[in-house]
Amino acid sequence: MATYEYRCVGCGPFEVRLPIGTAEAVRDCPVCGSSARRHFTAPSLTRVPPAMSAALTREQKSQEVPEVVTSVPSERRRQKPPHPALSRLPRS
Template structure:
């Protein structure tokens, strides 16, 4: 069952459950009996996991206002040195 939104011209918004694909264009308002037209809205975007939502907001913010770094990242212990001399000039993590 899917929940469909309808708006009564006299009362307020109404939510009615119908099987998917069977919702009519209008239903009678349970309060006043007037014909309520179906409204379309975005799907339930609030059900996004909190961690994913926070990461998305952070990425959007950093596009225009990058975060300020207050300290340098820790350096790892140097790994094995490459045998090829050109590889020695490459940056290391």
């Protein structure tokens, strides 16, 4: 299934999921019923890892409602425990 975008003059853009290659050039708007032309957009062919998706969503949300910081973050960083294989290396 592919997502096709149409633009209604009165209602704006809307999306329709159809099998690939079956989208017509003009489709009725689901809100007002007038004809809407198909709008070509870039395909989304790759999947985004969940961590990157969360970061992109957070970034997009911060454009409209930025996160407010009330204090300076502490400079003390938590150290990661050493890798177990490193404990076998000779120490100098």
